[in-house]
C-alpha cells in the first residue's frame with residue numbers, strides 16, 4: 001500500500017476493547033483527523049510489533065511516518081503538537097491545560113485503571129479464559145486467578161465509588177462538560193475513559209443512579225456524542241500487519257529533532273546503547289537501542305526492525321518509564 005493511502009501518515013495499533021486506545025480513537029475522530037489502523041490481538045504474541053523490533057507490549061501505539069509513539073500520554077501530546085488548531089478544530093482549551101493535565105494524572109497515574117480492571121465482573125467470559133488470565137498476569141505482575149479476582153472485587157468497587165464522588169463534585173455546578181466548556185473537550189477524554197469502559201458493567205445496587213446523577217448524565221452525554229461523531233466519520237483505513245510494517249520502514253522520520261539534554265540527571269549521552277521499559281505495567285518487556293533524544297518529557301531510541309534490519313525510532317514519555325545504559329546486547 002502506498003503512503004498516499006495512509007492519511008496523515010498515521011497508523012494506530014490497537015484493539016477495539018482497549019479503553020486506553022479509545023482515548024486516541026475519540027481524540028482523532030472528534031477532531032476529524034483521518035488516520036489508518038492496524039488491529040492487534042488482545043493477548044501476546046503480537047507478530048507485527050515483534051517484526052518491527054518492538055518489545056513494548058502495551059496497547060495502543062501510534063506511528064507517524066517512521067516514528068512509533070508509546071503510551072497515550074505521549075501520543076496525545078504529540079498529536080496536539082503536530083496537528084495544531086490551525087489544521088483541525090481544536091479539542092484542548094488553552095485556559096484548561098492545567099485541569100486537563102490533572103485529570104489525565106487522575107485517570108492514568110492515580111491507579112484508576114487497575115481499580116477499573118478489578119471492577120470488571122469476575123464472571124465475565126474472558127475472566128475464565130486461561131490464556132487471557134495468564135497474559136494479563138504477565139502484564140500486571142499480579143495474580144488474575146478467579147479466586148483472587150472475587151476477593152479483590154468489593155474493594156475495587158469501593159475505590160471506583162470514591163472516584164465517582166470526585167466526578168460528581170467536579171460536575172456539581174451543573175456544567176455539561178467536565179472542563180466547563182460548551183462542547184466536549186480534551187478534559188472529558190482524560191476524565192471519562194475508565195468510567196465509560198466499566199460503567200454499564202458496575203452492579204446497580206452499589207451504583208444507584210441517584211447517588212451520582214450528574215456523573216451518569218455526563219457519561220451518557222459523552223457516549224452519545226462520540227457515537228454520533230463515529231457514525232458521521234469516514235470509515236477508518238484498515239491495514240494488515242505487512243502493509244503497516246512496510247509503510248513505517250519506508251517512511252521518513254516525522255520528528256527531525258535529536259539530542260540529549262546534557263543537564264539531565266540520568267546522565268546519558270546521545271548514541272548510548274540503552275534499555276527502555278515502563279515501570280507500572282508491562283515492565284517485563286524491554287526495548288534496547290541507541291539513544292537519539294532525551295528531554296524532560298520524552299525519550300527516543302533508534303531500534304532495528306527484525307526483518308531487513310532497518311532503523312526506526314520509538315518514543316516514550318519519561319513519566320512511568322525507565323531508561324538505563326544497557327549492559328550488553330540483548
Ligand SMILES: N[C@@H](CCC(=O)N[C@@H](CS)C(=O)NCC(=O)O)C(=O)O
Nearest residue numbers: 018019020057058059071072073139
Ligand atoms: N500508560 C499506558 C497504559 C496502556 C495500557 O495499559 N493498555 C492496556 C490495554 S487498555 C494494555 O496494554 N493491556 C495489555 C495488553 O494489551 O497487552 C498508556 O497510557 O498507553
